[in-house]
Amino acid sequence: MYLSQRANCPHHRLMSESLTTPQDPSTDHPSDRQPLYRQLADQYRRAIGNGVLRPGDRMPSMRAFMQRHGVSLATATESYRELERAALIDARPRTGYFVRVPPTAGLPCAAEPDLAMLPRAAQFVGIHSAISAIVSTFQRHPHALNLGGATASPALYPTEALQKAALRALRRRPTLLTASGHDQGDPALRTIIARRALEAGIQLGAEDIIMTHGGIEAVNLALRAVTQPGDTVAVESPCFFGLLQALESLGLRALEIPTSPSTGLSIEALAFALHTQPDIKAVVVVPNLQNPLGSVMPDAHKASLVELCTHAGIALIEDDPYRELADAAQPPRSLKAWDTDGSVIHCTSFNKTLAPGMRVGWINGGRWHPRIGMLKFAQSRHNEQLSQVVLAGFLETSAYERHLRRLRENLRLQRERMAAAVAASFPDGTRFTPPRGGMFFWIELPREVSSPAFFDAALADGIRIMPGTVFSNAGRFDHFIRLSCPSTDLDLADEAVRRLGRLASRMAAHAARR
Amino acid sequence: MYLSQRANCPHHRLMSESLTTPQDPSTDHPSDRQPLYRQLADQYRRAIGNGVLRPGDRMPSMRAFMQRHGVSLATATESYRELERAALIDARPRTGYFVRVPPTAGLPCAAEPDLAMLPRAAQFVGIHSAISAIVSTFQRHPHALNLGGATASPALYPTEALQKAALRALRRRPTLLTASGHDQGDPALRTIIARRALEAGIQLGAEDIIMTHGGIEAVNLALRAVTQPGDTVAVESPCFFGLLQALESLGLRALEIPTSPSTGLSIEALAFALHTQPDIKAVVVVPNLQNPLGSVMPDAHKASLVELCTHAGIALIEDDPYRELADAAQPPRSLKAWDTDGSVIHCTSFNKTLAPGMRVGWINGGRWHPRIGMLKFAQSRHNEQLSQVVLAGFLETSAYERHLRRLRENLRLQRERMAAAVAASFPDGTRFTPPRGGMFFWIELPREVSSPAFFDAALADGIRIMPGTVFSNAGRFDHFIRLSCPSTDLDLADEAVRRLGRLASRMAAHAARR
Structure with missing residues (x-):
């Protein structure tokens, strides 16, 4: 019974993929003094960790391993033993070694949303008190x-490295706490972020980026820029409750669009909603590692979604703080990568990936960028400089x-x-x-x-x-x-x-x- | 001509006041190793600096000075010479010593606003583009x-001391950058702030305080809590342009109330406006060192203003970041000191007094406090911890x-x-x-x-x-x-x-x- 359900689950890939050839270990970490077998094992550990090798993939045969890396049988055997000890691969008698399939794969996948279930009418959001009740209950059980x-x-966050970076920044620039910063955020940081955004498929200049107090301020500014109280905003269902709170605080109505646990927002359901409910002003989507689903939209869906919103003339607000936590050789791209006319407002932060204590996010407002700049200035002025300088230092090296x-x-x-x-x-x-x-x-x-x-x-x-x-x-x-x-x-x-x-x-x- | 205008200017006091007896210098700075004459001069320098002694006040006679402080004629003479060298007092032949009247006193005071000029109708604010033009012109002339x-x-800000405090905080609490903070702000800091607020005449508990990204976020939250787009807000005239930008960004209308360069907002004009324009939802006032006027509302005006707003049932939003920069033996009190039923929303920050680079402000929302807490959480979550811990350390000692x-x-x-x-x-x-x-x-x-x-x-x-x-x-x-x-x-x-x-x-x- 489980097997058939697994076969229906789009992201369980049972077939082995061709193995990406790892780099020559001697150039990978030149300063490494570890034995060769462990260096090789580490390389495969990383390949498994970042998804280059997936659960169930066949490992190279001993002979292929020896040839590929130019090592002895003893070294190859020791490398595989190391990976077995780490519970990363399993030997199957007379077949070879396979990347371990974690027990999770035995569970049935969640049901896909029923697309015959049409989106209900948009509703004013009234969920804050329920969330407050949970938070205050939490606080009674610290x-x-x-x-x-x-x-x-x-x-899991780099406490010591960030602490050192902060100490260094304060020593080098003693007026960080006393001098005002740049309205849009630290220019050096914005240049680095613009460069890094290329990896997400996003082409921006430093002037296209406004630093914000975390990703949530970015999403709020985006909503304020494109809506008036009473307007309808399409959201994923299930939806990150912080977004529901933001909608409530801005007097907006939410229209919940069915969302798949594996491929994210249903494009068909959104298209239907846009067709039948012309008062939708914006869509808010977490395309990569949706909260709470953990889904990643396939590229084809991302392209369709952007095209749909562009065609409908509404704002597509992308909330993308988890992208770099995705298991993949290459992190997935952002919706903004498919934007052709400024319809996508891109919001993200470093709160989840680097430092929950540093409230550093950023926004590109697409065609609403000047208005968002105005709203940010009027609402909270520039961010504090120290965190931005610490972050810039961290991003500039390979530390991040x-x-x-x-x-x-x-x-x-x-x-x-x-x-x-x-x-x-x-x-x-x-x-x-x-x-x-x-x-x-x-x-x-x-x-x-x-x-x-x-x-x-x-x-x-x-x-x-x-x-x-x-x-x-x-x-x-x-x-x-x-x-x-x-x-x-x-x-x-x-x-x-x-x-x-x-x-x-x-x-x-x-x-x-x- | 100048003299008669000076006489009309309410804060030019030509008459000497009775001198407040300074404390015994031996207990003032027990660790001081300065000569006695300089300790005494410093004491008078502070009395002049904080307004206990005002321009034109007569200094004690030599005999009185010797008696009061139990010092020799040589010490008294040397103290006065020290103050003369600092251009703080002048000798008038055969009359005595007087606190120096700065040349400024020769200028005519600005005209009081014409109260016969009724407030014009409230207008939607459209000033952001004019301000942006000035800011971008500024930036072309760095x-x-x-x-x-x-x-x-x-x-003039304590760069080195803050830097040291930050280094200390980071060493003591290495997870400051990586761990999330408390929703309302650092509890220790809020306790200290509540204690310090007593000096402004404000009685609060730590739970009545929400930390904000500078004073401007506080004012924005206050406006959001008590208005809907299209509502009218009464403001001072002239009015800090940042407030006009906030009103514009929130789609509010401004009603400009005449404001005196010496005593601040005209209570009569506001009363008239409230009587004739019943759609006013809030008044925003900078009671202490108004920006741009530099005026301080007399206590009687503060009491009347709070009573007027309470009676009218509208919110009185107090923006009070300059209070501690007032020249006076005792800093003036905040409007909140007269609040009896939660009509006053108190907003302030440490940006002007301590560190423009630290975006630390706070708000007490009066009877709208829970709603403001909700808006703050939905809008930008908690502030960064580091600045708050640095600030708490600074406020706890006498350094501030x-x-x-x-x-x-x-x-x-x-x-x-x-x-x-x-x-x-x-x-x-x-x-x-x-x-x-x-x-x-x-x-x-x-x-x-x-x-x-x-x-x-x-x-x-x-x-x-x-x-x-x-x-x-x-x-x-x-x-x-x-x-x-x-x-x-x-x-x-x-x-x-x-x-x-x-x-x-x-x-x-x-x-x-x-």
């Missing part, structure tokens, strides 16, 4: 294990890339462990689609388990989760929860997930008996 | 001497008070020099009321001199000023300019003001010839 957050564990590789690998490991624990302990009827990177698990519980009750019970048991109900303004997702990778202590997280599983089983059984 | 800014010279004393004295000196230069070099028909502290001069030029043309000519001559036209959305203040104390190089500033004076004289003469 010591609960947090599986409900939206950032990785602080231990190295950090990202490590963060992605750590998150992948956490997700695998968590998926295995969910698969092992949650009751029948539980479904979820493994995310394509990042830190979120969007889990569908058996229909009998209501997430607000589950939230209360979990908190009483010392664990914070996010109930699905806060991800919709239209009363959807009652039996869904969002879990986040919380901690570098994987055993602790495992144990917590198992407790959640037992709790869900009890609640499902209890409901069934009634 | 090396011009800046007499158009709104902060003191960077040299010491810095403020020094800043006030420096600004007073700058203002005196600038006033003297204006009096010496600007043409007949120029008027201004010396500000009660801070850094702004609001100067009325002869009617023939239009400030936009003066702005262009000054910039061509290498000097930035602010034309009066940006301080009104109703086309007022064409022949006014705002000058700011720019620099610690007083000779440079003197020379620039003299050049401006010659320029104004030429423009006035040229216009008269036509």
